[in-house]
Amino acid sequence: MNELHSLEHMARELCKQNEYDRDQIVESIYDHAAGITANTVTCLDLGRRGFENRVDNVVTSRLWGFPIMFGLLALIFWITITGANYPSAALADLFFGWEAWLTNLCQTYHVPAWVHGFFVLGVFRGTAWVVSVMLPPMAIFFPLFTLLEDAGYLPRVAFNMDCLFKKAGVHGKQALTMCMGFGCNAAGIISCRIINSPRERLIAILTNNFVPCNGRFPTLIALAGIFFGGSALLSAGNLAATFVVALLVVLGVVMTLAVSRVLSQTLLQGEASHFTLELPPYRKPRVGEVIIRSILDRTLFVMGRAVIIAAPAGGIIWIMANTMIGDVSLISICASYLDIPAQWMGLDGFILLAFILGMPANEIVLPILIMSYLSGGAMIELDSLAELRDLFVVEHGWTWLTALCTMLFALCHWPCGTTLYTIQKEQKSWKWTIMAALIPTVAGILLCVLVNGLVSGLHLL
Amino acid sequence: MEGLERLNSVSVGQSVIVVRLNMLGNSRRRMLDMGLTPGTRVDVVRKSPLGDPTAYCVRNSIIALREVESRHIMVEHC
Amino acid sequence: MGRNMKMADLIQEKGIKQGEPITIALAGNPNTGKSTLFNALTGLRQHTGNWPGKTVLQTHGYFSYKDQHYKLMDLPGTYSLIANSADEEVARDFLCFGRPDLTIVVVDATCLERNLNLVLQVTEITSRVIVCLNLMDEAKRKGINIDVERLGESLGIPVIPTAASKGEGISSLLKTIYDVSVGRIIPQPVMVSYPSNIEDMISCLEPGIIKTLGDCINSRWLALRLIDNDYKLLSSIQQYIKPEIAIRSKHFQEVLA
Numbered sequence: 001m002n003e004l005h006s007l008e009h010m011a012r013e014l015c016k017q018n019e020y021d022r023d024q025i026v027e028s029i030y031d032h033a034a035g036i037t038a039n040t041v042t043c044l045d046l047g048r049r050g051f052e053n054r055v056d057n058v059v060t061s062r063l064w065g066f067p068i069m070f071g072l073l074a075l076i077f078w079i080t081i082t083g084a085n086y087p088s089a090a091l092a093d094l095f096f097g098w099e100a101w102l103t104n105l106c107q108t109y110h111v112p113a114w115v116h117g118f119f120v121l122g123v124f125r126g127t128a129w130v131v132s133v134m135l136p137p138m139a140i141f142f143p144l145f146t147l148l149e150d151a152g153y154l155p156r157v158a159f160n161m162d163c164l165f166k167k168a169g170v171h172g173k174q175a176l177t178m179c180m181g182f183g184c185n186a187a188g189i190i191s192c193r194i195i196n197s198p199r200e201r202l203i204a205i206l207t208n209n210f211v212p213c214n215g216r217f218p219t220l221i222a223l224a225g226i227f228f229g230g231s232a233l234l235s236a237g238n239l240a241a242t243f244v245v246a247l248l249v250v251l252g253v254v255m256t257l258a259v260s261r262v263l264s265q266t267l268l269q270g271e272a273s274h275f276t277l278e279l280p281p282y283r284k285p286r287v288g289e290v291i292i293r294s295i296l297d298r299t300l301f302v303m304g305r306a307v308i309i310a311a312p313a314g315g316i317i318w319i320m321a322n323t324m325i326g327d328v329s330l331i332s333i334c335a336s337y338l339d340i341p342a343q344w345m346g347l348d349g350f351i352l353l354a355f356i357l358g359m360p361a362n363e364i365v366l367p368i369l370i371m372s373y374l375s376g377g378a379m380i381e382l383d384s385l386a387e388l389r390d391l392f393v394v395e396h397g398w399t400w401l402t403a404l405c406t407m408l409f410a411l412c413h414w415p416c417g418t419t420l421y422t423i424q425k426e427q428k429s430w431k432w433t434i435m436a437a438l439i440p441t442v443a444g445i446l447l448c449v450l451v452n453g454l455v456s457g458l459h460l461l
Numbered sequence: 462m463e464g465l466e467r468l469n470s471v472s473v474g475q476s477v478i479v480v481r482l483n484m485l486g487n488s489r490r491r492m493l494d495m496g497l498t499p500g501t502r503v504d505v506v507r508k509s510p511l512g513d514p515t516a517y518c519v520r521n522s523i524i525a526l527r528e529v530e531s532r533h534i535m536v537e538h539c
Numbered sequence: 540m541g542r543n544m545k546m547a548d549l550i551q552e553k554g555i556k557q558g559e560p561i562t563i564a565l566a567g568n569p570n571t572g573k574s575t576l577f578n579a580l581t582g583l584r585q586h587t588g589n590w591p592g593k594t595v596l597q598t599h600g601y602f603s604y605k606d607q608h609y610k611l612m613d614l615p616g617t618y619s620l621i622a623n624s625a626d627e628e629v630a631r632d633f634l635c636f637g638r639p640d641l642t643i644v645v646v647d648a649t650c651l652e653r654n655l656n657l658v659l660q661v662t663e664i665t666s667r668v669i670v671c672l673n674l675m676d677e678a679k680r681k682g683i684n685i686d687v688e689r690l691g692e693s694l695g696i697p698v699i700p701t702a703a704s705k706g707e708g709i710s711s712l713l714k715t716i717y718d719v720s721v722g723r724i725i726p727q728p729v730m731v732s733y734p735s736n737i738e739d740m741i742s743c744l745e746p747g748i749i750k751t752l753g754d755c756i757n758s759r760w761l762a763l764r765l766i767d768n769d770y771k772l773l774s775s776i777q778q779y780i781k782p783e784i785a786i787r788s789k790h791f792q793e794v795l796a
Contacts, residue, residue, distance in 0.1 A: 003751040004751070004773050004776060004777065006747075007744065007747050007748060007751065007765060008765060008770070008773060010743070010744065010747065010765075011740070011744055011762075011765035011766050011768070012768070014740045014743055014744070014766070015740070015766060015768075018736040018737075018739060018740055019736065020736060020737065020740070020766060022767070022768075023482075023493060023498065023499070024733070024734060024736075024737060025733065025737065025763060025766065025767050026490075026493040026494070026498060026656075027493075027498045027499065028731055028732075028733045028734065028737070029656055029659050029660065029731055030496065030498050030501075030652075030656060032655075032659060032731045032732075033652050033653075033655035033656055033659060034652055036655060036690065036693045036694065037651050037652040037655065039686075039689060039693060040651075040685055040686045040687075040689045040690045040693065041651055041652075041683060041684070041685050041686075042683075042684045042686075043681075043682060043683055043684075044682030044683070044684065053506075056506075056507065056516075057507065060507060060509060060510060060516075061510060062510045065509075065510035066510060155525075159509050159514065159516065159525050160509055160510055160511070161511075162509060162511075162513065162514055162525075162527070163509060163511035163512060163513045163514075164511065166513065166527060172514075193596055196624050196625065196626065272529075274487070274488055274491050274530065275514060275525070275526065275527045275530065276491060276495060276524060276525070276526060276530070277514070277524065277525040278522060278523065278524050278525075278569065278570060279516055279523040279524070279525060280522075280523075280570040281649060281677060281681075283677065283704075286575070286704050289575070289578065289704075293578075487623050490619075490621055490623050491618075491623055494618040494619040494621065494623070494656065495618060495653070496652070496653045496656070519653070520650060520652045520653045521649065521650040521651075521652060521653070522647075522649075522650035522653055
């Protein structure tokens with residue numbers, strides 16, 4: 001545009017002639033602002049600021065900063081996991097009731113068995129399962145997390161952890177998206193919007209899956225409970241099991257940082273963007289509004305997408321479990337094909353298949369595995385840890401190595417369907433969605449093969 | 462120049478005045494927009510547990526800057 | 540008038556017509572309780588999407604007061620309108636080219652000075668601005684006392700103290716919005732006076748700007764941006780005003796010939 005260019009040119013000439021210092025305009029605005037403020041604002045005592053200062057001194061201190069962070073996160077987890085049990089059970093009962101009603105309906109109208117199987121035992125039960133295990137923890141985790149956000153604590157987390165993220169070549173705010181990923185990876189992906197730089201946002205998205213979401217925690221806890229704990233109850237979990245799970249979480253964080261660093265040095269190179277984080281004053285969180293907002297914006301939104309993915313998946317899983325070729329179900333056939341690569345990773349074909357079929361939602365991995373082992377036709381849950389142990393150890397030859405590799409793979413594998421869908425929507429790029437699936441998977445496979453090889457090779461078993 | 466220090470080397474609890482910004486481009490703009498204009502008073506509030514970034518009080522609000530940024534801000538003591 | 544079709548999709552044509560919602564832009568620094576205010580005004584009548592061609596989230600909502608309907612556009616929280624990032628570019632572009640009927644700048648009462656930077660930048664683009672002095676409860680708790688009347692006089696625009704999270708001051712804000720939108724209150728912002736060298740340059744540049752762009756853009760503001768070498772703004776202008784410039788400059792050439 002000629003006119004604009006000539007204006008631009010004229011401006012530059014004028015600047016040279018008039019000795020314009022490039023900061024003069026901003027400085028003038030601030031001088032003006034300072035003048036107004038001096039005339040209109042008076043400050044009294046610093047009592048309140050002193051209190052906040054003291055809180056910040058503790059919360060970001062060398063001694064207490066990190067322990068407080070982990071402590072708070074652990075507390076939120078504990079509340080989520082214990083608190084979600086009752087609503088989950090209640091929802092499961094409710095849906096089971098509906099399922100029975102539907103089954104009755106089918107019987108009354110002499111609906112063919114496969115129709116009943118596909119729609120009721122497959123689609124309906126699969127969706128019901130996902131909702132009853134996903135919804136309650138999310139409905140607890142998100143409001144709690146949002147309360148912390150509202151209170152102003154989260155910038156302090158970014159402040160504490162930025163050094164690590166800077167070394168990985170990314171932004172300190174990734175600490176926050178990581179925390180969100182603990183609740184649900186799909187929500188974690190959405191939260192990556194707080195990162196301004198597209199490059200750093202992409203890295204945050206690609207590595208978000210290394211932190212285990214609410215859906216993977218029950219699997220990790222169950223397996224840790226069986227193999228590394230004593231004969232403790234599933235929900236209580238004793239010290240060794242907790243320790244193992246905690247270690248896995250730390251491993252997830254380490255993987256996030258390591259992979260971020262690799263990405264920012266290879267595929268996604270670029271300038272580290274400015275950091276400038278504001279530490280706002282602490283505020284009393286608006287509990288009512290937080291709860292409403294987090295339920296509407298986060299919980300329902302994620303649930304909606306999960307249902308879209310879970311419904312057809314449930315149907316497909318039923319088909320695979322109930323389609324027989326000869327004497328053997330499709331699931332068993334697929335599992336046998338997967339057995340060889342799985343053995344390399346310290347797993348077996350059924351485990352690998354369960355992960356693959358569990359793509360719609362990580363919660364259903366364990367139920368699918370149990371179903372396959374029991375050669376049942378539909379997903380169920382076992383009632384006690386002891387039964388689970390029998391099934392795995394006695395009947396299918398699991399060792400602690402199998403459990404460890406399964407847990408490692410649970411930590412590092414492709415994101416669930418909802419998350420992938422969210423990534424595609426956010427980034428509008430199939431290329432990066434595929435990368436987001438590949439990166440944790442490759443990491444997981446390598447990790448499992450390594451651990452399996454080391455342990456077997458050193459005959460530690 | 463004599464008597465000038467880099468902001469990143471000022472210890473916690475001290476107050477300084479911004480003299481000059483040495484960085485250019487977007488970075489500079491950002492600093493200016495946050496209020497770090499020459500003549501502004503800055504209080505060094507605290508350091509992160511891992512040493513970086515550092516929190517500064519500028520015009521009654523607290524902002525955290527990484528060392529790679531604060532080293533380009535030249536200040537003098539009040 | 541100088542508006543790109545995509546922007547026009549977002550906002551209605553300037554609503555002097557009966558029943559058309561009046562567009563209000565909601566600007567402010569991050570962490571000022573802007574979203575609380577947005578929720579307080581629009582309740583559940585909100586829609587979220589993306590700004591055209593950007594990955595920046597956009598939320599807008601609706602509310603009514605007396606006989607007027609309003610469409611509230613939530614701009615990303617920014618520290619300034621100099622486009623350093625996608626957020627600032629979006630905010631600046633909307634205020635500039637989207638031509639909202641009214642702009643509310645949400646200001647944090649606990650750190651007024653830095654927030655005024657944005658307010659003053661906004662008043663350089665448009666005069667129809669209201670300051671919402673939010674977080675008054677926090678300021679009170681910190682012992683910060685603000686002479687609101689004097690602040691309003693110094694700025695030349697209405698200043699409404701609020702504590703959006705408690706719902707305080709909202710009715711006063713609504714009344715002011717109404718008064719400004721029907722013309723009962725006419726804000727007259729006090730402009731920042733620049734050193735004489737800058738003022739000289741502005742007066743040199745303004746005529747050329749008015750000739751090229753007419754009243755598509757606030758000429759004083761554009762002059763300042765040119766002096767500040769804001770090249771991103773120029774490409775935005777080309778994007779949003781191109782056809783009109785071509786027509787206009789052709790017209791002027793014919794007139795001058």
